[in-house]
Amino acid sequence: MISRRDRPHIPPPRLGACLLGWLLPDEERSETMGDFEERFQTKVCERGAAAARIWYGFQVLRLVPYLVKDHILWSCIMFRNNLIIAWRNINRSKVYSALNILGLAAGMAVFILIMLYVRYELSFDRYHENARNIYRVIKQEPGAYLGSNLSAVTPAPLAPALIQDFPEVLAAARIKDRPDILINIGEKYFLEKKFYWADPQTFEIFSFPLVRGDRGTVLKDPFAVVLSEREAHRLFGGIDPVGQIIVYHTSDKTFEFKVSGVFRDIPANSHFVMDIIAPFETLTKVENLFWINNWNANSFHIYIRLKDRTDERTLESKLPAFIEKHAGSGQGQFLLQPLTRIHLTSRVNFGLAPTGDARFVFLFASIAVLVLAIACVNYMNLAIARSLKRTKEVGLRKIVGATKGQIIRQFLGDSMTITFLAFLLAVAGVLLALPAFRAFVEREIVFNPLRDMTLLPGLVLLAAAVGAVAGSYPAFFISAFQPVFTLKSAGASRIKGRWLRNGLIVFQFAASIALIVCTVGVRSQLRYIRNKDMGYEREQIVVLPVRQSRSLQANIGAVKTELKRNADVLNVAASLSLPNNINSRTGANWPGKSTSDQIPIFIEFADYDYLDVFGLKIVQGRNFSRAFPSDANGAHLINESAQKALGWADPVGGDFGSEGKWVWPPLGKIVGVVRDFHMNSLHNPVVPLDIALAPNIAYFNNLSIKIRGQNIPATLAFIRKTWERFAPEYPFEYTFFDEIFDRAYRAEQRLGTMFSAFAGLTVFIACLGLLGLASFTAEQKTKEIGIRKVLGASTSGVIALLSREFLKWVVLANVIAWPIGYFAMRSWLRNFAYRTSLTVPMFLGAGLAAFAIAAAVIGLQTYRAAAANPADSIRYE
Amino acid sequence: MILLSRAEETVLLAILGLKEKAYGVSILEYIQQKTGMEWSLAQTYDPLKKLVRKGYAVKTKGEPTPERGGRAKTLYRLTNQGREALVEIRRVQESLWTAVPKGVLTP
Numbered sequence: 006m007i008s009r010r011d012r013p014h015i016p017p018p019r020l021g022a023c024l025l026g027w028l029l030p031d032e033e034r035s036e037t038m039g040d041f042e043e044r045f046q047t048k049v050c051e052r053g054a055a056a057a058r059i060w061y062g063f064q065v066l067r068l069v070p071y072l073v074k075d076h077i078l079w080s081c082i083m084f085r086n087n088l089i090i091a092w093r094n095i096n097r098s099k100v101y102s103a104l105n106i107l108g109l110a111a112g113m114a115v116f117i118l119i120m121l122y123v124r125y126e127l128s129f130d131r132y133h134e135n136a137r138n139i140y141r142v143i144k145q146e147p148g149a150y151l152g153s154n155l156s157a158v159t160p161a162p163l164a165p166a167l168i169q170d171f172p173e174v175l176a177a178a179r180i181k182d183r184p185d186i187l188i189n190i191g192e193k194y195f196l197e198k199k200f201y202w203a204d205p206q207t208f209e210i211f212s213f214p215l216v217r218g219d220r221g222t223v224l225k226d227p228f229a230v231v232l233s234e235r236e237a238h239r240l241f242g243g244i245d246p247v248g249q250i251i252v253y254h255t256s257d258k259t260f261e262f263k264v265s266g267v268f269r270d271i272p273a274n275s276h277f278v279m280d281i282i283a284p285f286e287t288l289t290k291v292e293n294l295f296w297i298n299n300w301n302a303n304s305f306h307i308y309i310r311l312k313d314r315t316d317e318r319t320l321e322s323k324l325p326a327f328i329e330k331h332a333g334s335g336q337g338q339f340l341l342q343p344l345t346r347i348h349l350t351s352r353v354n355f356g357l358a359p360t361g362d363a364r365f366v367f368l369f370a371s372i373a374v375l376v377l378a379i380a381c382v383n384y385m386n387l388a389i390a391r392s393l394k395r396t397k398e399v400g401l402r403k404i405v406g407a408t409k410g411q412i413i414r415q416f417l418g419d420s421m422t423i424t425f426l427a428f429l430l431a432v433a434g435v436l437l438a439l440p441a442f443r444a445f446v447e448r449e450i451v452f453n454p455l456r457d458m459t460l461l462p463g464l465v466l467l468a469a470a471v472g473a474v475a476g477s478y479p480a481f482f483i484s485a486f487q488p489v490f491t492l493k494s495a496g497a498s499r500i501k502g503r504w505l506r507n508g509l510i511v512f513q514f515a516a517s518i519a520l521i522v523c524t525v526g527v528r529s530q531l532r533y534i535r536n537k538d539m540g541y542e543r544e545q546i547v548v549l550p551v552r553q554s555r556s557l558q559a560n561i562g563a564v565k566t567e568l569k570r571n572a573d574v575l576n577v578a579a580s581l582s583l584p585n586n587i588n589s590r591t592g593a594n595w596p597g598k599s600t601s602d603q604i605p606i607f608i609e610f611a612d613y614d615y616l617d618v619f620g621l622k623i624v625q626g627r628n629f630s631r632a633f634p635s636d637a638n639g640a641h642l643i644n645e646s647a648q649k650a651l652g653w654a655d656p657v658g659g660d661f662g663s664e665g666k667w668v669w670p671p672l673g674k675i676v677g678v679v680r681d682f683h684m685n686s687l688h689n690p691v692v693p694l695d696i697a698l699a700p701n702i703a704y705f706n707n708l709s710i711k712i713r714g715q716n717i718p719a720t721l722a723f724i725r726k727t728w729e730r731f732a733p734e735y736p737f738e739y740t741f742f743d744e745i746f747d748r749a750y751r752a753e754q755r756l757g758t759m760f761s762a763f764a765g766l767t768v769f770i771a772c773l774g775l776l777g778l779a780s781f782t783a784e785q786k787t788k789e790i791g792i793r794k795v796l797g798a799s800t801s802g803v804i805a806l807l808s809r810e811f812l813k814w815v816v817l818a819n820v821i822a823w824p825i826g827y828f829a830m831r832s833w834l835r836n837f838a839y840r841t842s843l844t845v846p847m848f849l850g851a852g853l854a855a856f857a858i859a860a861a862v863i864g865l866q867t868y869r870a871a872a873a874n875p876a877d878s879i880r881y882e
Numbered sequence: 883m884i885l886l887s888r889a890e891e892t893v894l895l896a897i898l899g900l901k902e903k904a905y906g907v908s909i910l911e912y913i914q915q916k917t918g919m920e921w922s923l924a925q926t927y928d929p930l931k932k933l934v935r936k937g938y939a940v941k942t943k944g945e946p947t948p949e950r951g952g953r954a955k956t957l958y959r960l961t962n963q964g965r966e967a968l969v970e971i972r973r974v975q976e977s978l979w980t981a982v983p984k985g986v987l988t989p
Contacts, residue, residue, distance in 0.1 A: 016951075039946075039953030040906030040923055046949045047907075068924040075931075 017045045018058045021065045028072045041065075083411075087418035094419065095426075098391070101777060102423070105387050108773045109427035111766060112380020113471060114434035117464065118442050119373035121435075121450050126366045129274045129348035133212040135310055138175075139344035140317055142167075142307040143353055146337040148605060150590055151689060153352040158303045159339065164204065166331050167307075171323070173315045178204040179285050180306040182277075182357055185550070187254040187734060190240055194734040199236075199280035202288040208268075210310040217247050218266020224284045229265035236280040237267050253283075253291065256559060260291055273449045276347045277357035300332035306357055308344070317341045362752070372763050375516055379767050381475040382509045383774035388420065388479035389506060390781035400488040412484035420476025421469075428468040445755065478505075507814050510778070513771035514818030514855055515825070520764035521851035522826025523833075526843060527757040530834060533841035534750055540682025541584040542620035545717075546742035547724060548583065549708040557732040561702050565614075567727050573713045573720040578618040579705040581610040585746050587684040587694065591669040593651065595661045604650050607684060607692060608670055610699035616642070616679065618711045626657035626677030629698050639673020640698040645681045647693035661695070670697050683839070686749050690838040709742065768855065772862045775811060779863045783807060783870035790870055791878035803871035808863045815859045819852035826851070886971045889929040890938075892917070894968055897939060897958050905944060905955040906930075930958065938964035 016022075022038065029037055041064065048057035095102040130136060142163060144156050164177040179202075186200040205224035208215070215223060216234060223231055230251060237246040246264045253260045262283060271278045289297050296302045311317065324339045342351065349363040392399075399412060407415075435452055443450050454461045551557045557564060565577045582588065593604040613629045613636075615621070624645065629636050641661045648656055657677060662670035681691045699705065712720045721739070728737045747754075783790075790803050798806075827843060834840040870878075886894065896912045897904040904912075910926050913919075933939040944955030960968075 014948075035953050036906065036941075036956035037923075037927065039950035039955060040910075042951040042953070043907045043947070043949045044910070044923065064923055067922045068927070071924050071928055 015046070015049050015054050015057075017042055017061050021058075021061050025065050025068070028069065030075075037068075083414070084418065087415050088422060090415065091419045091422040094395075095423065101387065101391060104773045104777055105384055105423055106427045106430060108383040108387075108770045109380050109424060109471065109475065110430035110434060111770060112377045112383075113428060113431035113467065114438065115763075115766060116373045116377040116467070117431060117435050117452075118438060119369050120463075121452055122442075122446050122448060123366055123370050123373075125274060125448050125450050126349060126361050129361070130276055130344050132272060132274070133344065135210070135212070136345050137343075138311045138313060138315070139210055140309050140311065140341040141344065141347060142309060143340050143342050144303060144337050145340055150354055151588060151685065153354050155340070155351070155353040156303065156355050157306055157351075157353045157357070158355045159305060159307050160300045160302055160332070161305045162298050162300055162331070163339075164305075164307050164309075166327070167309060170327055171320060173312045173320060175310045175312055176206040176209040177307060177309040178206040178210055180204075180207065180308065180357070181285065181288060181304070182306075189252045189254070189734070190249065195240060196736055197281055199278060201279045201282050202285045203279070203282050204285045207282065207308075210308050213268045213271060216267045216269055223266040224282070226263070226265060227284055227287045227290070228260065228262050229284065230262040231266040231268055231282045232264055233270050233280045234267055235270045237264075251281075255291060256556075258291075276344075276360055300336065309341075317343070365752070365756070369759070372520075372759075376763060376767060376770070377471070379513050379516055379770050381471060382513055383770050384420065384423070384475035385478050386506055386509050386774045387777035388416075388476070389482055390778050392416075392479055392483045393781070393785070395483070396486055399483055399486050400490075403486075403488040409484045413480040416480035416483055417473065417476045420479065421472040424468055424472035424475065428464075428471075432464070445758065506778070510771075510775065510811065510814045511818045511821065513767070513774060514815050514859070515821040517764065517767040517771050518819055518822035518851055518855045519826040519829070520760060520767055521854060522822065522848060523829055524757065524760040524764045525847045525851055526826070526830035526833070527753065527760050529841045529847065530837065531750065531753055531757050533839075534687055534753070537683075537687070537839065539585065539746075540621065540680060543585070543743045543746050545712050545714055546618065547710045547712060547721070548740050548742050548745060549710070549724070549728065550738060551579070551705055551708045557708075557728070557735070558702055558705055560731050561705055561708070564708070564727065564731050567730075568710060568724065571720065571723050573716050573723075575711040575713060576614050576618050577711070578614040578709045579612045579699070579702075580615050580707055580709065581699070581704050583707055583709065583742065583745060584609075584619050584621065584682060584684055585742075585749060586686070589669070593647070593661075593693065593695070594663040594670065595659070596663075596672075604647075604693060606647060606650075606670070607694045609684075609694065609696045610704035611696055612699060612705075615696065615709075618709050621682060622680040623677050624680045625655075626675070628677060630676075633676075635674070636676065636698055639671050639700065641670065641673050641675045642677050642679045642696040643675055644679050644684075644691070644694040644696075646691050647695060648678050650693045662697070670695050671700055673697065687837050687839040768858060772858060775859055776862050776866055779807070779811060779866040782810070783867050787870065787873075787878045790873070791875035794871075794875040795879070800868070800871045804864055804867050807867040807871065808860060811863050812856065812860060815856050816852075819848075819855070823848050823852070885974060886938075886967055887929070889925070890933055891968070891971055893926060893929045894933060894938060894960065894964055897960055897964075898968070902957070902959075904958045909958070933964065934958075936963075937961060938967055 022041075025038055025041065026034060041061065044064075045057055045061050048060050052060075133139060141157065142159050144159050145154055146156065148154060150156070161179050164179045167174045167177045181202040183200045183202065184198055186197040188195050188197055203224075205221075207213070208220045208223070215231070218231065223229065232240065232246055240246065240251070241249060246267060249264045251262045251264060253262055268282075288294060311320070321339075321341050328336050328339060342353070347353075347356070348361050349366060351360050353360075402412060402415075432454070439450065439452050451457075452460075454464055549557075551561065561579050565579070568574050568577050587607050587609045589609070590605055590607050593602070593606040609615075611629075613631055616623070616628050623642075625648075626642075629640050629642065633640075639662065643651070643656060643661070653659065656675045659675050660672065661675050662672040664672045679694075679696065683691060684694055710724060724739065725737045728735075786807070790798075790807075793803060793806075794800075826848065830843055834843070892913055893909060896909045896916075899916075900908055900912055906923060906926060909930070910921055910923060913921050913926070930939070934941060938961060939958045940961055942957045942959065944957045946952050946954045
């Protein structure tokens, strides 16, 4: 044993000592660390430095549970104490607390709702087991069609060829959608909205688990069909569907299919949903699709599944040579689109169902964050304003020994309590608003935090984060008070951090005003759309879809005559499309056309009454007419844009189109030029259009009936009776043309509603904050107001004085918000080929509205202070 | 009156035995020496803290020593309450022991 004096001093291990110092409370640190070191030195003498170090480490570790236990105990006691104080503060000033909780709750509710939506949008198609290896084959062709040069439809022979040529393609399936198929089961007729022809591989690619039937054989029989559970229930009720017969109707034939299996309902967060699947190969037997194996017939959707860890880019780069080999040149470019990106990132034409819009989701998400930020800012503003009333409390706490950290914790506790209450309110709000919100975004969003294991932690995190963010600045601000100043009452008027609070007001109002500008912009564009002369009429036109009803289509002449017998039916027209949405495009062709003339032209097939029903105007030549029998052999009306594109000064009488039975456009004489009308949404410019007199009834999808404004219910009943006479097995469905027209702008209407709601909300929250601040300032200046009034100031003068300070920040907010709103709206309006212009009054109006609301709020709040009797206010404090 | 726990009693007795020199390390060493059992410092702090909170012992500041890295010792002294508690627990124990019939524990 070495004497203590003889050896050099060995310090205890640094890590252990540090840990110890950090864990120990201040008042015990010196004692405990001293004991540890003394004991350590003894151990060094007895067993040597190394053993002593190990001993020290173990001793520290053994101390940890004891210290932690103590720490938690004290935290709980302090927490309870803070909670009581927070609760007392809430109770003491109920209005202020209500404003605070309400503001935060509104912000959080909106945030939760929108994040549910965003999460739903991002979840599309991700539930498939092989989601990462599934791709859709899409085609890129030069020349944009309705704003995109990509299309989801590809030729059918591509699928087998892909499997044959590329070993990395595990499966490929062709899918063809057939909406509005009539089927019957015994006596009962059903209209199938989601009938699909698909290869059996569909079940290998997608995770559509079969409840009945075997994955490998379920579509083996050419006349087998598989149903979704929902559809099986609809068609068969409680009866076992497997083995049942479904009769499929085409225009002239019927086919019997046997149900061979049932698959679980496809979740709503899929980019397409199927209800009945029949084997793809049978399509050629049922419909006369002699061109099905033609590489030029881009009519099918092809999905492929690749081997794990296949690089789709490499495969994509091999596609041009592959296509060249099979189909020759001039086929356009084929691309692979990952399944999970179809919903949000596709601007692809002819998809199986409408997809979402990533920009809308992004916009939604950013507004959610903005609203939440405004709510937090609101809390900060109110809390700081309020805290100046509590300076004495803080000063006293500090004097009796509270550390800065403890005060910070106390005020964070305050904000956490308020946040928690607001959070509960927000969750209640979400539950209340969810049905309306679901309808608004048209998504089946569910909110069930108790069931949803990823949602609950997210919500808790949100509440904690909001509490921390909202509470942090007030907590640091307040804890920095100097007790000496705070206890002298003069301290209360020493307002620090004023620029920041004013900055927060500016931020709140700038955001509100920018949103108001956006609201006004979107609304004005919507008004523009509503009022713009589209070139066609859209009032009092009833549209019947006749494509689904083959017997109606076959008897279209008789139906028309029958309908016209009613005096309230003015005219009836049959056509391929409707004038607001003509989307079939082809290349213009005419006898003597040189190969260098490449004029894309949209085409509509119609009958003699089309122009009359929709009120389209002739500028040159004449309308189709039964008085000219030659029209029946082929006649065209072109629009002014087509005339210009073709460069023909006098096109009337010229030949147009090419010969052949199913060729577009068919050969015929141009009989007239029709005035340009908006044949597509206002997003797209008016382009060359050819209205061809339909050579046969197979072209007709719609029957448009122009009716008189009187006796509409009776007229509709008559139309219904006629329908039931000609197509008793089909459910009677009609739409008014103006509804169809409005539906095309639903995205814009939704945007308008969304902006209005958010603008209202942000203005509301911002006003809550302003209300708190104004009342605080009025309170602070009680004496000043009193003295001013004694010296002769009027009430209105005092109100003006108090308001001016805030209103100047609102004015500044305008200056910031206008350019933001301007650029946002300008870029949005650029999506439209025809748009309203942004005018100065829009901006002034938005600014003025915000200013007026703010002034009203402040005025009301300060009036009380200004109207008070100066004798009382001077004696205040 | 709440009875002392075994650890509190042991520590109190150690403070009493050490007279004026009772502080963390000396208490630990005293207990180890008397009981022959290995104790950790953490095991002494817990009862020490409780004793101080209950008012059975008080802390005073001692002199710093080089072995302690220049830190002052915290010395512990018994209060009158502490003495009473010890007397009480001894009385309770003795009455319990005398109540045990002879020959039950020892053959």
